Amino acid sequence: MSRTFLGMPGIPHGTGDLGGEEPFPRSAARHLADHQMRANLAGATGTIRAKRASVVSELPDWEQLRESGRAVKEATMARLDEHLVELERRVTERGGTVHWARDATEANRIVTDLVRATGAEEVVKVKSMATQEIGLNEALEEAGVTAWETDLAELIVQLGDDRPSHILVPAIHRNRAEIRRIFLETMPGVDPGLTDDPRQLAMAARAYLRQRFLRARVAVSGANFAVAETGTLAVVESEGNGRMCLTLPDTLITVMGIEKTVPTWRDLEVFLQTLPRSSTGERMNPYTSTWTGVTPGDGPREFHLVLLDNGRTAALADPTGRQALHCIRCSACLNVCPVYERTGGHAYGSVYPGPIGAVLSPQLTGVAANPSLPYASTLCGACYEVCPVAIDIPSILVELRNQQVESGRKPSAERAAFGAVAQLMSRPRLWRSAQRLTRLGRLLARGRATLPAALPPPLSRWTRTRDLPAPPRETFTERWARERGDRA
Amino acid sequence: MTVDGRGAGMRVSLFATCVVDTMAPRAAWATARLLERLGQSVTVPAGQTCCGQMHVNSGYRGQAVRVVANHVRAFEGADAVVAPSGSCVASIRHQQAMVARRAGDEGLARAAEELASRTYELSQFLVDVLGVEDVGASYPHRVTYHPACHGARVLGLGDRQLRLLRAVRGLELVELPGADQCCGFGGTFALKNADTSAAMLSDKLASIVSTRAEVCTAGDASCLMHIGGGLSRLRAATGTVHLAEILAATDDAKEAAT
Numbered sequence: 079m080s081r082t083f084l085g086m087p088g089i090p091h092g093t094g095d096l097g098g099e100e101p102f103p104r105s106a107a108r109h110l111a112d113h114q115m116r117a118n119l120a121g122a123t124g125t126i127r128a129k130r131a132s133v134v135s136e137l138p139d140w141e142q143l144r145e146s147g148r149a150v151k152e153a154t155m156a157r158l159d160e161h162l163v164e165l166e167r168r169v170t171e172r173g174g175t176v177h178w179a180r181d182a183t184e185a186n187r188i189v190t191d192l193v194r195a196t197g198a199e200e201v202v203k204v205k206s207m208a209t210q211e212i213g214l215n216e217a218l219e220e221a222g223v224t225a226w227e228t229d230l231a232e233l234i235v236q237l238g239d240d241r242p243s244h245i246l247v248p249a250i251h252r253n254r255a256e257i258r259r260i261f262l263e264t265m266p267g268v269d270p271g272l273t274d275d276p277r278q279l280a281m282a283a284r285a286y287l288r289q290r291f292l293r294a295r296v297a298v299s300g301a302n303f304a305v306a307e308t309g310t311l312a313v314v315e316s317e318g319n320g321r322m323c324l325t326l327p328d329t330l331i332t333v334m335g336i337e338k339t340v341p342t343w344r345d346l347e348v349f350l351q352t353l354p355r356s357s358t359g360e361r362m363n364p365y366t367s368t369w370t371g372v373t374p375g376d377g378p379r380e381f382h383l384v385l386l387d388n389g390r391t392a393a394l395a396d397p398t399g400r401q402a403l404h405c406i407r408c409s410a411c412l413n414v415c416p417v418y419e420r421t422g423g424h425a426y427g428s429v430y431p432g433p434i435g436a437v438l439s440p441q442l443t444g445v446a447a448n449p450s451l452p453y454a455s456t457l458c459g460a461c462y463e464v465c466p467v468a469i470d471i472p473s474i475l476v477e478l479r480n481q482q483v484e485s486g487r488k489p490s491a492e493r494a495a496f497g498a499v500a501q502l503m504s505r506p507r508l509w510r511s512a513q514r515l516t517r518l519g520r521l522l523a524r525g526r527a528t529l530p531a532a533l534p535p536p537l538s539r540w541t542r543t544r545d546l547p548a549p550p551r552e553t554f555t556e557r558w559a560r561e562r563g564d565r566a
Numbered sequence: 567m568t569v570d571g572r573g574a575g576m577r578v579s580l581f582a583t584c585v586v587d588t589m590a591p592r593a594a595w596a597t598a599r600l601l602e603r604l605g606q607s608v609t610v611p612a613g614q615t616c617c618g619q620m621h622v623n624s625g626y627r628g629q630a631v632r633v634v635a636n637h638v639r640a641f642e643g644a645d646a647v648v649a650p651s652g653s654c655v656a657s658i659r660h661q662q663a664m665v666a667r668r669a670g671d672e673g674l675a676r677a678a679e680e681l682a683s684r685t686y687e688l689s690q691f692l693v694d695v696l697g698v699e700d701v702g703a704s705y706p707h708r709v710t711y712h713p714a715c716h717g718a719r720v721l722g723l724g725d726r727q728l729r730l731l732r733a734v735r736g737l738e739l740v741e742l743p744g745a746d747q748c749c750g751f752g753g754t755f756a757l758k759n760a761d762t763s764a765a766m767l768s769d770k771l772a773s774i775v776s777t778r779a780e781v782c783t784a785g786d787a788s789c790l791m792h793i794g795g796g797l798s799r800l801r802a803a804t805g806t807v808h809l810a811e812i813l814a815a816t817d818d819a820k821e822a823a824t
């Protein structure tokens with residue numbers, strides 16, 4: 079009996095925009111056909127990969143920083159319950175209000191009620207994965223509240239009625255010409271002579287957003303970190319839109335996954351070095367905003383913190399998988415992933431695409447609701463190599479595959495085949511006989527070096543695009559035994 | 567290591583790996599010939615089958631236990647185990663004990679750990695244990711090299727394989743653009759996600775063809791089978807040859823029919 083972890087009964091999984099509708103191989107095939115997207119993505123990820131590699135190589139202590147980040151996260155997760163209670167106490171002491179949300183539905187209801195209570199009909203938003211995860215914009219819209227995204231890439235996605243495809247650069251699948259077209263078609267009052275010059279595009283977005291910042295009474299943000307010892311929240315960004323949202327409105331509502339908590343200010347020291355280098359390839363990000371509760375006469379007069387579980391406690395209960403919660407959402411693993419680079423983020427069906435998405439999404443929803451994502455990887459290990467908190471994504475993928483196999487009740491052809499092969503491989507004499515059988519393939523090859531392309535499935539999935547060599551006349555061990563025969 | 571450092575006369579047990587044994591026996595013969603040429607005495611334990619990686623990586627960890635147990639049994643008592651595969655050695659070093667432990671078999675886990683500490687990928691054994699980079703090979707061809715992912719990232723082979731290749735007489739080494747990009751094989755990934763796998767492979771093939779090399783080499787037969795299958799479908803002029811075969815080649819004994 080193996081002691082496989084199958085999820086702790088009773089701990090609820092997450093809901094929301096976390097995928098699972100279409101199997102990855104099928105959606106990937108569809109997106110692979112979008113050559114414009116693939117060209118855009120290959121260009122963008124190639125550039126950011128090179129930038130990251132160069133700024134990371136400047137730091138002689140990069141590996142130590144990485145290990146410190148990992149250690150801080152591991153220690154924090156081990157006592158997350160205590161840190162969260164402390165965070166709640168400190169935020170409350172400083173005049174904020176803390177809300178606990180079990181899942182997406184609960185979080186959406188809390189935020190919607192808070193906005194309604196202010197009487198506002200619109201909110202400005204700082205880019206936030208947590209609110210994407212729970213589908214907050216859609217929930218607000220149903221309640222008659224318009225949410226304006228203020229991050230440039232997020233704005234492009236919103237105006238284009240599109241979905242984000244990257245956790246840091248949600249419109250990474252778009253190029254300049256496409257962005258210009260989206261602006262011309264959807265941005266009220268935009269200069270019809272707009273070109274696709276990046277500066278012109280940015281200025282158009284700036285003018286459009288500025289009106290919204292100035293009239294907004296409520297802002298919704300996420301958070302990169304929450305420091306438990308002081309109840310301080312932190313947002314790290316590049317465009318200044320975050321600073322606007324966090325300071326101008328009367329009411330600020332922050333939705334944050336519970337795993338974003340760190341115990342002390344000291345812990346930020348590591349992440350504020352590793353995050354910008356890993357994400358945008360900058361030595362330092364332009365804006366780091368921190369705030370603690372409310373300060374009379376300065377900034378929002380009301381502050382609400384919504385602590386979101388949505389499957390995180392369930393993930394925390396898995397000894398191998400829990401390290402996925404260490405993620406600081408830098409997106410370095412997406413940018414180096416050869417699968418992500420070709421399929422794009424939409425293929426994953428979740429707001430979390432790429433390597434981290436392939437482990438985080440199924441953990442939040444439970445593997446049963448997202449059975450194909452753990453297989454969306456060759457296990458090449460590029461993600462683990464760049465991750466600034468050293469999350470061993472390949473090992474989690476393997477663990478989730480195991481959970482997926484073990485949770486399957488139905489007998490399948492695959493299961494039977496793997497069982498039979500394991501039997502053979504544990505009995506060398508039977509294995510030798512089985513190896514001899516592969517020689518039958520030589521009949522199919524009819525003297526050619528490769529087998530014919532028209533083979534039955536699953537082999538056809540290989541031979542559609544690749545040749546299979548004809549099996550050799552004799553295996554190595556067989557001939558060695560015949561010629562050299564030591565004990566063989 | 568219980569063997570004395572860089573000495574000759576070590577008893578090396580060759581683990582051919584299931585893929586090489588069944589589909590690419592030339593790479594195993596080349597490994598044996600090379601090690602013997604370097605003064606090692608080579609044995610091929612008859613009980614060997616597979617390291618269990620395919621089962622583990624496909625989600626069948628429970629089924630892998632007996633495969634791991636067989637592997638540990640087959641190589642019991644070996645001074646050193648050498649395999650012409652970075653991927654299999656990575657699995658032996660980083661998965662086998664975990665597989666046993668998760669099944670509650672601490673005895674097997676310890677034995678697997680112990681065996682793993684004496685198990686080497688070919689280039690590791692040559693460079694780290696025997697301390698050689700020039701193995702006396704001669705291979706007068708234009709060659710490009712693909713650093714297969716598990717060897718590079720899980721085992722941390724660094725430039726060991728490249729150093730060995732650079733010392734081969736007559737070999738013209740051409741750098742492969744985007745060498746560190748995965749070829750898209752990934753075991754069952756190539757079947758389960760065939761379209762994505764093919765997209766990755768086609769970029770790898772384009773890089774290889776752009777080098778105008780006669781041969782693309784790597785330290786893993788499975789990746790080479792994937793790359794080679796793609797090159798052959800394209801009817802490209804470049805073929806694939808396992809690293810061991812290049813290192814085993816000499817002037818008088820050109821890659822024979824073995």
Ligand code: SF4
Pocket residue numbers: 356404405406407408409410411412434461464465466467468469
């Ligand atoms: S898993 Fe690691 S590399 Fe990927 S986004 Fe998270 S922190 Fe960054």
